[in-house]
Amino acid sequence: xxxxxxxxxxxxxxxxxxxxxxxxxxxxxxxxxxxxxxxxxxxxxxxxxxxxxxxxxxxxxxxxxxxxxxxxxxxxxxxxxxxxxxxxxxxxxxxxxxxxxxxxxxxxxxxxxxxxxxxxxxxxxxxxxxxxxxxxxxxxxxxxxxxxxxxxxxxxxxxxxxxxxxxxxxxxxxxxxxxxxxxxxxxxxxxxxxxxxxxxxxxxxxxxxxxxxxxxxxxxxxxxxxxxxxxxxxxxxxxxxxxxxxxxxxxxxxxxxxxxxxxxxxxxxxxxxxxxxxxxxxxxxxxxxxxxxxxxxxxxxxxxxxxxxxxxxxxxxxxxxxxxxxxxxxxxxxxxxxxxxxxxxxxxxxxxxxxxxxxxxxxxxxxxxxxxxxxxxxxxxxxxxxxxxxxxxxxxxxxxxxxxxxxxxxxxxxxxxxxxxxxxxx
Ligand SMILES: *Cc1c(COP(=O)(O)O)cnc(C)c1O
Numbered sequence: 001x002x003x004x005x006x007x008x009x010x011x012x013x014x015x016x017x018x019x020x021x022x023x024x025x026x027x028x029x030x031x032x033x034x035x036x037x038x039x040x041x042x043x044x045x046x047x048x049x050x051x052x053x054x055x056x057x058x059x060x061x062x063x064x065x066x067x068x069x070x071x072x073x074x075x076x077x078x079x080x081x082x083x084x085x086x087x088x089x090x091x092x093x094x095x096x097x098x099x100x101x102x103x104x105x106x107x108x109x110x111x112x113x114x115x116x117x118x119x120x121x122x123x124x125x126x127x128x129x130x131x132x133x134x135x136x137x138x139x140x141x142x143x144x145x146x147x148x149x150x151x152x153x154x155x156x157x158x159x160x161x162x163x164x165x166x167x168x169x170x171x172x173x174x175x176x177x178x179x180x181x182x183x184x185x186x187x188x189x190x191x192x193x194x195x196x197x198x199x200x201x202x203x204x205x206x207x208x209x210x211x212x213x214x215x216x217x218x219x220x221x222x223x224x225x226x227x228x229x230x231x232x233x234x235x236x237x238x239x240x241x242x243x244x245x246x247x248x249x250x251x252x253x254x255x256x257x258x259x260x261x262x263x264x265x266x267x268x269x270x271x272x273x274x275x276x277x278x279x280x281x282x283x284x285x286x287x288x289x290x291x292x293x294x295x296x297x298x299x300x301x302x303x304x305x306x307x308x309x310x311x312x313x314x315x316x317x318x319x320x321x322x323x324x325x326x327x328x329x330x331x332x333x334x335x336x337x338x339x340x341x342x343x344x345x346x347x348x349x350x351x352x353x354x355x356x357x358x359x360x361x362x363x364x365x366x367x368x369x370x371x372x373x374x375x376x377x378x379x380x381x382x383x384x385x386x387x388x389x390x391x392x393x394x395x396x397x398x399x400x401x402x403x404x405x406x407x408x409x410x411x412x413x414x415x416x417x418x419x420x421x422x423x424x425x426x
Contacts, residue, residue, distance in 0.1 A: 003029045003041040025377070028384070033060035036402050036409060038389055049383075049390040049399045049413060054210070054242050056273030058321045059404040065272045068317035072310050081109065081307035088312035095319040096266075096279065099251045103260040105284040108299070109277070109307040113241035113267035114147025116278035117203070120263045121151040121170075122301055123282060124201035124235040127289045130297050135200035138170065139193065139234070141177045145211030146203060146239050146265075155203050158211055173197065177209060178221025187224065194232050201263075202229045203237040206253035207357055210242035213396035214362035216355045219257045226259040235262040235286065241278070245269040246322055246331050247400060249358035262286055272318040277311035330403040334359045337410050338399075344414075350424040352395070362398035365424070369395040379420075386416050 001009075006029045016027060030038050036059055037045045038052075051057050058065065076086060093107050108123075110116055121138060128135040138155055146152040153162055154169035162169070173193055178186050193199065206222060209215040226236045238261035243253040247269070250256050254264060263286060267278035290299050305311075321327050338361040345354045345363050352364035369375050371394040379392050390397060399413060 006041070035059045035061075036405055044387070046384065046387050046389040047401075047409060047413065049388055049401055051269070051400050051402050052273055054247065054268045054400050055271075057245060057247070057269040057403050058272045058318065058327065059402045060273070062272055062321070062404075064321055065274050065314050065317050068313045069274060069310060072313035076309045078305065078308060078310075082302055086307075086309050086312075088309045088316060089307045092312040092316040092319070095316050096281075099319065099323065100264065100281055101252065101254050101260045103262075103283050104264060104281040106282050106287040108280045108282070108301075109312075110280065110303050111276045111305050111308075112147075112278050113239075113265065114149040114152040115303060116241060116265040116267050116280045117146045117152040117155065117237075117239055118149050119280040119301060120203070120237045120239075120265050120282075121155065121201065123263060123280065123286060123299065124237060126299065127235060127286055128200050128233075130289045130292070133198070133233075135198040135234075136171055137197045137199045138172045139190075139199055139202040139229070140172050140174055141204045141209065141217070142174045143177065143209055143212035143215060144174075144203070144205055144239075145209065146205075147241075156211075173199075177204075177215060177217040178225060179218050180221070183218070183221050183224070186221070187228065190225065190228055194228075194234070199229070199232070199234045201235045201237050202226070203239055206238050206240065206243055206257060206261075207248050208243055208253065208360055211393070213364075213393040214355065214360055214398045216357055223257050223259045226257070226261065230259070230262075237261060237263045237265065239265045241265050241267045245318070246327070246403060247358050247360055249331060249335050251322065270318065271311055271314045272321070274314045275308060275311035277308060277315060327403045330405070331359060333407070334401060334403065334405055334410065337407070337414075341410075341414050344418075345421075348418075348421050348425070350421045359403065360398065360400050362396055365395040365397065367395055382420060382423075383416065386419075388413065388416050 007026050029041055031041045032039050036048055038048055039045050108119055110119055140155045142157045144157045146155040151170055154172050157174050175189055176182055176186055229236055238254045240252050244266045254261055262283050264281045271277050290297055335358050338356045342354050342356050345351050350366055352366040354363040376392050376394060383390050
């Protein structure tokens with residue numbers, strides 16, 4: 001189908017996510033993708049500088065992942081995961097638990113980041129309920145993003161789009177993300193919150209708050225918060241849907257924080273962008289709180305496609321890639337290059353704040369801008385025309401390139417960014 005025909009039919013039939021269809025530009029039609037590039041119907045190629053929302057970290061249509069999918073396709077596509085199990089799920093579990101922080105013992109499967117968060121929140125509520133405690137409040141970080149289902153949306157501090165639902169949300173108390181400057185004040189605030197509320201859990205994006213325009217928070221601050229909450233029996237939930245699988249330099253951001261979370265949410269790069277899948281992991285202690293002769297103490301939550309054999313097979317192959325020498329070298333190289341480029345960016349008159357963590361690089365333009373406003377769209381188009389796909393968030397431009405990005409490709413990205421900045425500085 002030619003692109004114009006495709007767009008016409010798209011407009012007839014499809015309601016896109018996060019889109020105001022009255023004012024939005026027509027979508028871009030992508031015909032295929034390969035490695036680090038997207039291709040349109042005219043054969044133009046675009047470097048995927050955000051790994052398609054942080055999913056395809058090993059490059060698009062990665063041969064090892066494709067092969068894992070093909071192998072599984074001939075075996076078993078789907079089976080009920082309540083009362084049944086299968087080899088790909090067990091294979092994935094062993095691999096994943098061998099790289100997760102070592103206090104994680106059990107895995108609960110679902111299909112997307114929001115449900116992994118929903119499950120984490122429900123696990124924490126019921127953990128307390130099963131122990132005879134009524135705890136109904138959640139503590140979350142300001143500016144956090146955890147997804148679009150009700151619980152996840154409630155925990156998200158970016159409430160600009162939550163207006164119609166505000167009165168329906170669960171009770172969430174927000175604290176500032178810890179930094180070396182505000183730590184003592186935040187800890188005081190937390191003391192008071194603990195004294196005045198029955199808090200079930202503390203949810204946070206470790207090290208990098210993605211949707212808050214890649215705001216970076218302090219590992220030692222989070223470490224102290226986790227410890228303080230633990231002292232009061234409050235479960236910590238690390239939402240690693242974005243940060244998981246190598247993006248912060250380590251396999252998980254939580255690996256860089258000494259105190260371990262009780263629960264971890266995973267999705268996005270879990271399957272390298274091939275299958276929608278998510279996992280909520282937890283400690284033995286959390287799991288044990290659901291063991292009882294009474295059925296109702298169990299966790300009665302389930303999604304039809306839980307533990308998809310296809311997803312599990314691909315995710316297991318993804319972990320093999322993640323721990324491979326090639327990919328680990330790639331992560332190190334990108335991280336080091338980013339650090340060098342950051343020094344250059346800092347000097348530029350058109351640039352405000354700059355930050356970097358692993359393969360994630362972000363900088364603010366020295367200007368005020370709406371999150372998805374007109375000027376932001378013009379920047380998007382400027383880069384698109386030069387063969388780079390990135391999605392600025394307001395005045396923040398950020399890169400989360402695939403781990404397979406080469407030195408030449410990084411140079412191309414950096415040069416394109418500098419060209420853009422120079423065009424603003426004059
Ligand atoms: C993307 C994201 C989610 C939501 O995941 P979906 O798969 O889009 O539902 C939750 N938390 C974080 C940190 C995310 O980046």
